[in-house]
Amino acid sequence: MSDVKGNGLPSTAVFQLGTLGAVAESRFARAVEGLGLKPKHAGLMTALAAVAAESQQELAARLGVAPSLVVTLADQLEALGAVQRTRDVNDRRRQVLTLTEVGRALLARCEAVARALDEELLADLTPRQRAALAEALGVLTGR
């Protein structure tokens, strides 16, 4: 009896999210390495696509990483032609990062990859369970 609920650490959301997150990240990493990207690159590009003209410091805070890491990631994305650095005219200390056409294309391919992985990953869920999961994850990530 009692395999249903409240059973040990593995039944907590924190543990399960940690586990699944590691799997998801690892698979995504392998899937996009052919594009010369790592997950954090996709994260940065996503942030750039979402809000325009943020300082790298704000981006770092949003991504939860050190500002110096944003520099490195931006360097690599710039080398791929995915991102462009421009000095902010109003504040010449700031660098404005903008997605290029190449960047947008790369991001689109990342999305395609992610959707394909979703199919694999969520294969055992019923459509109803899938929708419920999407709803909950949407709330947790703040949409």
Add this chain to the structure above:
Amino acid sequence: MSDVKGNGLPSTAVFQLGTLGAVAESRFARAVEGLGLKPKHAGLMTALAAVAAESQQELAARLGVAPSLVVTLADQLEALGAVQRTRDVNDRRRQVLTLTEVGRALLARCEAVARALDEELLADLTPRQRAALAEALGVLTGR
């Protein structure tokens, strides 16, 4: 219109799980560091509690890490008195790892920590959404 679905990389489960997993792991790590533990220690102890008498290689495969890492983790857990190494009688190459009373107590504290974090993390979900999430995550993690 259209903030509902199919909208960019951030709307994929892979991306959201990766993000939330990182948050969950990071918070859990901070919460248990006072116990002298890291998330992987909890992962190993959980595996030990689940199935008895597995070789370290099998444990490594189950956890998705290199066998040499299991050695390191076991060393540290042994130093905490949480785990005991015994030579397998039938195959003296193998070390049998068993949770001690201390280990079981530590694991229980980890679970308490995780449940507390769950409360924070899932605070914005309705009870119904919570149940649906638990169901989906349960399926995805294999129970």
Add this chain to the structure above:
DNA sequence: ATGAATCATTCGAGCTGTGAATGATATTTC
């Protein structure tokens, strides 16, 4: 105008985790 704050960047260092060698024990093959 001068000093303090804020930006991006560089650099050095720490921590994790891996893979290749090692030695001990088991298993297979002849």
Add this chain to the structure above:
DNA sequence: GAAATATCATTCACAGCTCGAATGATTCAT
């Protein structure tokens, strides 16, 4: 049964990721 081969845990050196402190440039406050 003995020698060759395979498998286990362990050690060790190394690569990768990320951070924090130091640097230089620019802006803000006084």
